[in-house]
Amino acid sequence: MNNPAHLLTREDLFEDPTLPLQVYIRDPQPEFPLHSHGFDELVIILKGTAMHVIDGQGFPVKSGDVFVIARNHAHQYQEMHGLALSNILFDAKALTMEQWDIRALPGFHALFSLEPAFRTQHNFQSRLQLSDQQLANVNKIIRDLTRETELRNPGYRVMAKGLFMQLAVLLSRCYSDEPTDESIDLLRIGDAIAHIEAHYAEKITLDELAEKSHLSKRHFLRIFHDCIGRSPIDHLMHIRTQKAAELLRHTDRTITDIAFDCGFSDGNYFTRCFRKTTGETPRQYRTGSTTRDRPQ
Structure with missing residues (x-):
C-alpha cells in the first residue's frame, strides 16, 4: 500500500503568520517524502x-523550468x-x-491556474522554460524577496508583496510571449x-469566446471545461456573481443597480444565479455580510 501524502499547512512552513508568502532556496534540494500542502507553490x-x-x-524537470503546484496535489522529486x-x-x-490587473495577461491564467489543473488530468508535459537571461532576472527578484522576508525592516510586507507581484508579471509575460505547441x-x-x-x-x-480563442466551439468547450471545471457561460455567471457579492459587501447601492451593473438584465435571474453560487439570496447575503463585518 502506498504511504499517504503528508499535508503541510501554512503553520508548518510560513515563518511570518502575517505574510502570505514564504521563500525557500534549496541548493541542493534535499530528499523529501511525498507531501501536499494547503497553499500554492511557485517553483523555479x-x-x-x-x-x-x-x-x-512523472514529469522531467531541468534548469530554467517554472511551474506552479496547486494546493492539495501530492508530489515529490525523484532521480x-x-x-x-x-x-x-x-x-x-x-x-x-483575484483582484490583480495582471489577470489581463493570458500567461497569468495559463501559468497559475490552467497548467496546474491540466498537467495531471492530461499528462501535460509543457511548462515555461526561461532563457539564461530571464532566469538571471528572476533570480534577482527572488534574492530581493528573500532579503525582505528575512530582514523584516519596516515596510517589508508591502515590499515582499510588491516583489512577488513583479515576479508574477515577469513570468506571465514570458509565458505569453513564448508559447509552445502544447501551451x-x-x-x-x-x-x-x-x-x-x-x-x-x-x-x-x-x-464570441470560441472565435477569440481561435478554436472550434466544440474544442473550446472541451478544453475550457477540462481546465476550469465548468462551462464558459457558467464561468461568466460565476464571475458576475463574485463581482456582485463584492458590491453587496462594500457598497449600499440597490440590489437592482448592482445586478444590472454586473451584466444581469433580469433581477429574478440574478437572484437564482446568486443563490446557486452562494446559497443565499442577494438580500440575505448583504444582511449576513453586515453582521459578519460588524466589530466584535
Whole structure:
C-alpha cells in the first residue's frame, strides 16, 4: 500500500503568520517524502535535473523550468541530479490575486491556474522554460524577496508583496510571449478568461469566446471545461456573481443597480444565479455580510 501524502499547512512552513508568502532556496534540494500542502507553490528550477512526481505521474524537470503546484496535489522529486530550486509558497486568496490587473495577461491564467489543473488530468508535459537571461532576472527578484522576508525592516510586507507581484508579471509575460505547441491552447483559454473578467458586464456569447480563442466551439468547450471545471457561460455567471457579492459587501447601492451593473438584465435571474453560487439570496447575503463585518 502506498504511504499517504503528508499535508503541510501554512503553520508548518510560513515563518511570518502575517505574510502570505514564504521563500525557500534549496541548493541542493534535499530528499523529501511525498507531501501536499494547503497553499500554492511557485517553483523555479535553478540548476540540475529531476523527475517531479505529482499525483502519481512523472514529469522531467531541468534548469530554467517554472511551474506552479496547486494546493492539495501530492508530489515529490525523484532521480535528482544536482537539483537546486526556489520554492515560493503563497496564499493566493490572502494576497487577493483575484483582484490583480495582471489577470489581463493570458500567461497569468495559463501559468497559475490552467497548467496546474491540466498537467495531471492530461499528462501535460509543457511548462515555461526561461532563457539564461530571464532566469538571471528572476533570480534577482527572488534574492530581493528573500532579503525582505528575512530582514523584516519596516515596510517589508508591502515590499515582499510588491516583489512577488513583479515576479508574477515577469513570468506571465514570458509565458505569453513564448508559447509552445502544447501551451498555445492554454494561452487561448487564458485569453478567453481574461476577456470574461474584463468584460463580464457586457453581453458575451460562446461563439464570441470560441472565435477569440481561435478554436472550434466544440474544442473550446472541451478544453475550457477540462481546465476550469465548468462551462464558459457558467464561468461568466460565476464571475458576475463574485463581482456582485463584492458590491453587496462594500457598497449600499440597490440590489437592482448592482445586478444590472454586473451584466444581469433580469433581477429574478440574478437572484437564482446568486443563490446557486452562494446559497443565499442577494438580500440575505448583504444582511449576513453586515453582521459578519460588524466589530466584535
